[in-house]
Amino acid sequence: MxxxxxxxxxxxxxxxxDGNGMLRVATRSVAILPTLNGIExxxxxxxxxxxxxxxxxxSTTHPILGAQVERALEGIARVSSIVLPGRPHxxxxxxxxxxxxxxxxxxxxxxxxxTINDLCKYAGAQDKKPYIVFATAPSMNxxxxxxxxxxxxxxxxxxxxQAPLAAFFDLGVLTAAPPRMIRSxxxxxxxxxxxxxxxxxxxxxFDQPYRTMPFVLLADDEAQLFGESDALMRGNLEAMRCLVRxxxxxxxxxxxxxxxxxxxxxxxxxxxxxDMFGNxxxxxxxxxxxxGVTTLTMARLQERLLxxxxxxxxxNGSNEAAFASRYGAELGPSCWKEFDQKRLDAExxxxxxxxxxxxxxxxxxxxxxxxxxxxxxxxxxxxxxxxMQPEDLGWPRPFYLTAVKQAREIRNRYTFxxxxxxxxxxxxxxxxx
Numbered sequence: 267m268x269x270x271x272x273x274x275x276x277x278x279x280x281x282x283x284d285g286n287g288m289l290r291v292a293t294r295s296v297a298i299l300p301t302l303n304g305i306e307x308x309x310x311x312x313x314x315x316x317x318x319x320x321x322x323x324x325s326t327t328h329p330i331l332g333a334q335v336e337r338a339l340e341g342i343a344r345v346s347s348i349v350l351p352g353r354p355h356x357x358x359x360x361x362x363x364x365x366x367x368x369x370x371x372x373x374x375x376x377x378x379x380x381t382i383n384d385l386c387k388y389a390g391a392q393d394k395k396p397y398i399v400f401a402t403a404p405s406m407n408x409x410x411x412x413x414x415x416x417x418x419x420x421x422x423x424x425x426x427x428q429a430p431l432a433a434f435f436d437l438g439v440l441t442a443a444p445p446r447m448i449r450s451x452x453x454x455x456x457x458x459x460x461x462x463x464x465x466x467x468x469x470x471x472f473d474q475p476y477r478t479m480p481f482v483l484l485a486d487d488e489a490q491l492f493g494e495s496d497a498l499m500r501g502n503l504e505a506m507r508c509l510v511r512x513x514x515x516x517x518x519x520x521x522x523x524x525x526x527x528x529x530x531x532x533x534x535x536x537x538x539x540x541d542m543f544g545n546x547x548x549x550x551x552x553x554x555x556x557x558g559v560t561t562l563t564m565a566r567l568q569e570r571l572l573x574x575x576x577x578x579x580x581x582n583g584s585n586e587a588a589f590a591s592r593y594g595a596e597l598g599p600s601c602w603k604e605f606d607q608k609r610l611d612a613e614x615x616x617x618x619x620x621x622x623x624x625x626x627x628x629x630x631x632x633x634x635x636x637x638x639x640x641x642x643x644x645x646x647x648x649x650x651x652x653x654m655q656p657e658d659l660g661w662p663r664p665f666y667l668t669a670v671k672q673a674r675e676i677r678n679r680y681t682f683x684x685x686x687x688x689x690x691x692x693x694x695x696x697x698x699x
Contacts, residue, residue: 272296272511275290284478289522290522291410292412293431293433295309295432295433296432297309297432297434297435298507298514300437302434302436303436305338306335306339307338307339309432310375313396313398313431315396318370318372319374320368320371321335321345321346322375322386323347323382325350331402331436335375346370348364348368354381356384356385356414356416357417358419361385364386364389365389368389373398373431374386374398375397375399375400376430378401378402379401379403380408380552380553383401383409386399387414390428391428397430398433398434399433401436401510402440403440404443404447404451404509404513405552406454406513406553407454407529409430409433409517410521411521412521412524413525413526414427420542420597421542421601422541429517429521433514437510440510441503448498448499448650449499449554450554452491452554452647453556453557453559455512455516456561456647458488460531460565460568461529461534462528463531463568463633463636464679464681465531466636467685470621471621471629471685472618477528483518487515490508491508491509495646495652496649499651516529517529527679531564532560532567532682533561534560535673536670537553537556538677540661540669555652558654559656559659562643562644563694563698564681564683565637565638565643566699567683567686567697568637571682571685572633576623577622578623578689579610581614582609582610582611584602584605584609601675605674605678607678654699666694666698667695670683
């Protein structure tokens with residue numbers, strides 16, 4: 267069914283379940299095939315990207331797929347090869363490096379997964395150039411999103427970018443990806459229920475916009491993916507196809523909404539906090555591996571709050587000086603600007619308490635319908651031998667407890683982290699198995 271969903275989305279023939287006409291996406295072409303070897307140009311040529319194409323890869327993805335794509339496209343365009351050294355970071359400096367190297371190109375072609383994709387989608391958007399992506403790993407759900415996770419002056423942000431004009435997935439390449447990267451894609455998919463619960467909470471408490479569409483798109487594939495996570499790790503092509511569809515449809519959901527709200531909430535805040543303040547000497551971990559761990563934490567937190575009586579929040583008296591003291595002169599003001607947008611002053615706390623007192627049963631019943639029990643989410647990860655504890659990522663437990671406590675301060679989204687903290691119920695140590 268989901269293959270049909272993708273086709274209908276690309277054609278503009280899929281009705282919006284929220285009743286807003288037909289769903290439309292900017293991406294024009296998607297291919298998910300057992301192999302793309304030798305036919306890459308057949309998919310790229312109809313897109314009309316221009317005569318000068320910059321193929322962006324890194325020292326890992328270039329030999330895996332970059333060189334192959336470059337050779338295939340030399341018959342239809344002038345190709346410049348941009349190979350980033352080592353394991354590049356998705357930061358402002360690397361974006362500028364790509365922009366300079368691709369100044370004469372008509373379009374960018376990303377060869378990679380999360381980092382390369384984010385760098386190219388943001389660099390291309392800055393220069394008003396289209397980009398397409400050839401995936402090398404099923405490691406995250408950002409391929410078809412319109413946002414890029416870019417670190418700017420030490421602050422990891424979700425910045426407006428652009429969707430790829432096309433996205434191509436060679437299942438042979440993806441199943442040969444390192445197992446950790448496959449587990450990363452599974453982990454990034456695991457957060458649908460916690461992200462939906464957080465987004466729905468903000469809608470029910472503050473009347474913020476909310477849509478069911480992103481989650482309707484995912485329903486069929488999610489059930490299959492979560493039920494066969496062990497088959498995914500055994501190299502089963504159909505399980506891999508299911509993961510790719512899940513990642514694609516998650517990205518399309520955020521693209522249609524125009525933000526990452528459907529796929530990035532409290533679990534991502536904890537992960538972003540770790541990226542910003544963790545020790546670089548710790549072992550490197552993939553984004554989706556982190557999200558798997560942080561999703562379990564958020565699922566347990568949501569369950570604990572939903573099982574209890576209506577919480578009562580208190581006003582938050584934080585100020586910019588306190589943030590500067592905690593995060594430094596550069597990051598402090600940036601974090602404060604985000605947090606102050608959702609901070610509960612006396613009037614907002616009064617409003618939230620009134621709504622909680624009047625509607626808590628309705629709120630928790632609505633959210634209970636969209637969550638998946640933490641024990642079931644843990645089973646999905648366990649069957650894939652994926653990380654489940656912060657120590658599995660190389661994160662010391664004391665640091666992780668701090669991350670859970672303070673992550674809400676780096677982004678303006680109101681999540682269960684905020685509701686728990688504002689009501690004095692955020693007990694990080696109780697959220698770890």
